[in-house]
Structure formats: C-alpha cells, structure tokens
Amino acid sequence: MANPKEKNQKISVSSLKQFKQNHKKITALTAYDFPTAKILDEAGLDIILVGDSLGNVILGYENTLPVTMADMLHHLKAVRRAVKKSLLVVDLPLLGTRDQRPGTRVKNILKLIDAGAEAVKIEGLEHLDLIKECIKAGIPVMGHIGFTPQDIEKLGGAKMQGKTKEAAEKLIKDAKQLEAAGVFAIVIELVPEDVATQITAAVEIPTIGIGAGRHTDGQVLVLHDILGLTQGKTPKFVKQYANLGDLTKQAVQSYIRDVTA
Numbered sequence: 001m002a003n004p005k006e007k008n009q010k011i012s013v014s015s016l017k018q019f020k021q022n023h024k025k026i027t028a029l030t031a032y033d034f035p036t037a038k039i040l041d042e043a044g045l046d047i048i049l050v051g052d053s054l055g056n057v058i059l060g061y062e063n064t065l066p067v068t069m070a071d072m073l074h075h076l077k078a079v080r081r082a083v084k085k086s087l088l089v090v091d092l093p094l095l096g097t098r099d100q101r102p103g104t105r106v107k108n109i110l111k112l113i114d115a116g117a118e119a120v121k122i123e124g125l126e127h128l129d130l131i132k133e134c135i136k137a138g139i140p141v142m143g144h145i146g147f148t149p150q151d152i153e154k155l156g157g158a159k160m161q162g163k164t165k166e167a168a169e170k171l172i173k174d175a176k177q178l179e180a181a182g183v184f185a186i187v188i189e190l191v192p193e194d195v196a197t198q199i200t201a202a203v204e205i206p207t208i209g210i211g212a213g214r215h216t217d218g219q220v221l222v223l224h225d226i227l228g229l230t231q232g233k234t235p236k237f238v239k240q241y242a243n244l245g246d247l248t249k250q251a252v253q254s255y256i257r258d259v260t261a
C-alpha cells in the first residue's frame, strides 16, 4: 500500500497502523481554530486534535472539566474548515459522558462526527461500554490512558502514572483491553518512558505519547505550549520551538508606538 506520508496524501485511521508497521513516527498537535489548523495541515502534520485542553488553553478555565459539547462543536467546525490532509480527531469532553439515558451519549458523539471529526478520543477505561458502543456504530475511537486530565481531581493533579510495578501492569492491561475493544490508537500521557515502551510493544495499534518518553509510536503536544503562547505554567516535558508570546507582545508594542506617535 502507498505510504500516505511520502505521497502527501490524506491521512486516515488506517494509515496510522501502517506507520507503526513501517516504524514511521506519528506526529500530532492540538488546534482549536481555523488559522492554526490550516498552518498545521499545510505543514504536513499527521493528526490534528481538537482537544478538550480547549478549556485551559483557550477558554481560560483552570482545567478541562467545564468544557461542554457545544464548546467542542464550535471549535471543531472552525478546524474542520481548514483541514484537508491531516486526520481530524476530537475529544469527547467529560460533560459529554454524563448523560446516562440509553443511546444519548452515542447520539452526542455522532454530532461530533456530523460536524466533521474523523474520530473521537475518549479518556480512560471508565467509559469502556461507550467506547464499544461507538465502535459498533462505526465511529473510530482513540483511547487515552495514564494521566487522564478529566480525572485531575481524582488523581490529585497532573501526576505521573504507572510508577509502581502494579500500576505499570494495570496500564499494560488497560491498553490491551482498549485494543481488544477496537480502538485504532492510544494516547499515553505522563507515564515513565520504560512503561510507555512496554505498552507500545504489547499492542499492535499505535501509541501516541505525551510526557511518556521517546519510544511510543508517535508524539502529541499542545500547540500553544510548543509555541510559547501558553499563559501560565508549561509541563516540564514540553520542548518550546518558538516564543510567539514574546514576539506577539513586541509586535503589539511596536503597533502601539506607531499609532501613538
């Protein structure tokens, strides 16, 4: 099969498994609006994630917990208008998991698909039943294990997971369970590098790490963190590739000087 990366073709869910088989690393970043999504897509990124980090990165909340389905839909639609080649994945926010009426959560997720998401990321294994329902309904699902930001209160902060032997074994078991349920990839967040390496070897589907070392099948980061646009603390594992925060401030100060002169 032709390699979509080399042919500059549209990335699909099935491209990712091929990348793992061919030892080609998968690249992913978040985007929440039209202009940045267009830049990422044109730069050749494999996956664009409309993450529920929207809450803290864009909407000014302390964490992802207050993000609504309406918030996700609004930003997803803007990103959809920009993305041509990258695979477009959207997060199911915590509030989208809360409605327990039969079939309602899948109906909500279908709204994300109707708005142009090609796959949905669902955190943790607490919603394994929902993950299975989605897959049965033909919705591609990406898993997310390790530190799951929607559990920030339960976990007592953004803390490294899987540090003990038992916790590491549980993560490997969770990854295998998600694979058996039919997810097409798994995000592994804030896990020691050796544990993320073991998980990656234990499953055939690609793993995408964030703060999980170098040996996952791909990497994902929050765009604003790598561009120096994050207001407040950036996680230690983030490499900053530019300081657009400072550049923007300087540009705006030049503008103010020009106008006032």
Ligand code: KIV
Pocket (backbone or CB within 6 Å): 030, 049, 050, 051, 052, 053, 054, 091, 187, 189, 210, 220, 221, 222
């Ligand atoms: O919400 C998000 O942005 C995420 C990642 C960065 C993995 O879940």
